[in-house]
Amino acid sequence: MMTSVSMTVNGKERRADVEGRTLLVTLLRETFGLTGTHVGCDTSQCGACVVHVDGKAVKSCTMLAAQADGSAVLTIEGLAHGSELHPVQAAFHEHHGLQCGFCTPGMIMAAVDMIERHDARLDEATIRHELEGNICRCTGYHNIVKSIQAAADHMAGQRHPGLVQAAE
Amino acid sequence: MYETNYHRPRDLDEAKSLFAAAAEGRYLSGGMTLLPTMKQRLAAPSDLVDLARLVELKGIVVTADTVTIGAAVTHAEVATSAEIRAVFPALAALAGQIGDPHVRHRGTIGGSLANDDPAADYPAAVLALDATIVTTQRTLEAADFFQGLFTTALEDGEILVSVAFPIPAKAAYAKFPNPASRYAMAGVFVAILEDGSVRVGVTGAGQDGVYRDATFEVALTADFQPSALDAIVVDPANMLADLHGSAEYRANLVKVMAKRAVAAAGSS
Numbered sequence: 001m002m003t004s005v006s007m008t009v010n011g012k013e014r015r016a017d018v019e020g021r022t023l024l025v026t027l028l029r030e031t032f033g034l035t036g037t038h039v040g041c042d043t044s045q046c047g048a049c050v051v052h053v054d055g056k057a058v059k060s061c062t063m064l065a066a067q068a069d070g071s072a073v074l075t076i077e078g079l080a081h082g083s084e085l086h087p088v089q090a091a092f093h094e095h096h097g098l099q100c101g102f103c104t105p106g107m108i109m110a111a112v113d114m115i116e117r118h119d120a121r122l123d124e125a126t127i128r129h130e131l132e133g134n135i136c137r138c139t140g141y142h143n144i145v146k147s148i149q150a151a152a153d154h155m156a157g158q159r160h161p162g163l164v165q166a167a168e
Numbered sequence: 169m170y171e172t173n174y175h176r177p178r179d180l181d182e183a184k185s186l187f188a189a190a191a192e193g194r195y196l197s198g199g200m201t202l203l204p205t206m207k208q209r210l211a212a213p214s215d216l217v218d219l220a221r222l223v224e225l226k227g228i229v230v231t232a233d234t235v236t237i238g239a240a241v242t243h244a245e246v247a248t249s250a251e252i253r254a255v256f257p258a259l260a261a262l263a264g265q266i267g268d269p270h271v272r273h274r275g276t277i278g279g280s281l282a283n284d285d286p287a288a289d290y291p292a293a294v295l296a297l298d299a300t301i302v303t304t305q306r307t308l309e310a311a312d313f314f315q316g317l318f319t320t321a322l323e324d325g326e327i328l329v330s331v332a333f334p335i336p337a338k339a340a341y342a343k344f345p346n347p348a349s350r351y352a353m354a355g356v357f358v359a360i361l362e363d364g365s366v367r368v369g370v371t372g373a374g375q376d377g378v379y380r381d382a383t384f385e386v387a388l389t390a391d392f393q394p395s396a397l398d399a400i401v402v403d404p405a406n407m408l409a410d411l412h413g414s415a416e417y418r419a420n421l422v423k424v425m426a427k428r429a430v431a432a433a434g435s436s
């Protein structure tokens with residue numbers, strides 16, 4: 001049985017016919033050609049597939065495309081404004097928050113969600129705790145944490161002018 | 169994953185009839201357990217009936233003595249609910265320890281209870297407080313709802329609608345998570361009820377799934393201190409053993425987590 005689904009992906013209206021079993025990540029990668037979202041495991045643990053659905057970070061390998069019908073989906077491709085990187089992307093670049101890059105799209109989407117939920121006020125312990133759903137096989141996490149901290153501090157500075165970033 | 173037909177009913181009645189009409193139907197809530205199981209081809213329902221958006225299963229209602237949570241309320245919603253945090257912070261804290269942020273955005277309390285994984289977190293609180301479980305057919309007490317590993321009183325087609333927790337005077341949950349899966353290797357929920365009695369629910373460790381520890385309860389009702397548990401030896405014979413930990417290890421872990429929960433509840 002095919003189901004017709006429609007959703008906005010990175011701000012654009014998209015429509016597709018999918019099987020009941022089609023995963024959201026499969027729809028994004030194979031039908032919409034958005035291959036920035038990765039698949040790193042079969043067990044819903046690695047987080048390489050993290051995208052935002054209606055503003056919340058989810059594992060797109062563990063959600064059916066049909067479940068996202070009517071939703072707004074944001075993937076790594078939708079984060080930058082033209083050639084201007086999102087502050088989290090810029091921070092990963094600046095602080096070398098990646099090695100092979102496989103986990104990076106999921107890390108960045110998780111980081112953006114984390115920063116939003118904490119209104120950009122993050123400390124190292126919180127960042128490490130919040131990254132429980134994202135696995136990196138290369139970096140040892142150190143520069144990922146540094147990148148997220150830098151992005152959060154930068155965004156906090158924009159949101160809370162005059163705030164001196166102090167550990168909470 | 170094998171092929172399956174996806175349905176999104178408008179209300180509970182339509183959900184039940186879609187389920188009844190299916191060759192081998194399964195309800196789908198957050199999908200955080202069912203979809204990984206289907207991906208591994210360990211489950212192959214002919215039809216999935218999606219409950220996640222049903223308004224009848226949504227909502228958190230807090231009264232003077234009860235917190236009622238709809239089956240399709242996500243772990244993240246419970247963890248961040250200002251109302252729950254005000255009257256029953258231990259429950260919000262428990263929900264905030266389930267899996268990881270992405271899992272909490274999708275996974276639901278109804279799905280967790282219906283699944284009854286022996287290492288799931290919610291059952292410890294639900295059983296300890298003998299919460300009331302409302303389904304499309306009846307009202308059940310937690311003690312009758314859980315029936316061993318991955319087994320509940322739910323009948324074919326019956327939908328879990330909501331869970332009502334009596335608000336305890338004090339409570340805390342202490343969990344030792346498996347570092348890879350985040351599920352509990354031992355999780356102990358401790359509560360002092362309004363009448364002064366103490367309840368202890370243990371998950372992750374027992375061979376028959378979640379259980380209440382009567383020995384702990386008696387000792388803690390007499391003296392609500394971590395040291396009240398010092399002399400008690402948890403019997404490894406009733407503990408799960410797997411590659412993550414032996415029965416002896418879990419027996420010790422249950423006591424350690426119970427003491428941590430008592431310490432946390434006492435200072436709350």
Ligand SMILES: Cc1cc2nc3c(=O)[nH]c(=O)nc-3n(C[C@H](O)[C@H](O)[C@H](O)COP(=O)(O)OP(=O)(O)OC[C@H]3O[C@@H](n4cnc5c(N)ncnc54)[C@H](O)[C@@H]3O)c2cc1C
Binds near residue numbers: 267351
């Ligand atoms: C990486 C990862 C880590 C996790 N870590 C933890 C953890 O630390 N602790 C923990 O407790 N859990 C953990 N989980 C499981 C998670 O909490 C799930 O959300 C939960 O077990 C199932 O809820 P769900 O809403 O996703 O249900 P689903 O997967 O949609 O459904 C589960 C089962 O319940 C049935 N069902 C669902 N809703 C109803 C209903 N209303 N009435 C009747 N039957 C229903 C379904 O048919 C299915 O059989 C983890 C999951 C993942 C993927």
Ligand code: FES
Binds near residue numbers: 038041043047049062
């Ligand atoms: S691909 Fe690993 S969690 Fe989704």
Ligand code: FES
Binds near residue numbers: 099
């Ligand atoms: S950079 Fe290689 S997996 Fe993270």
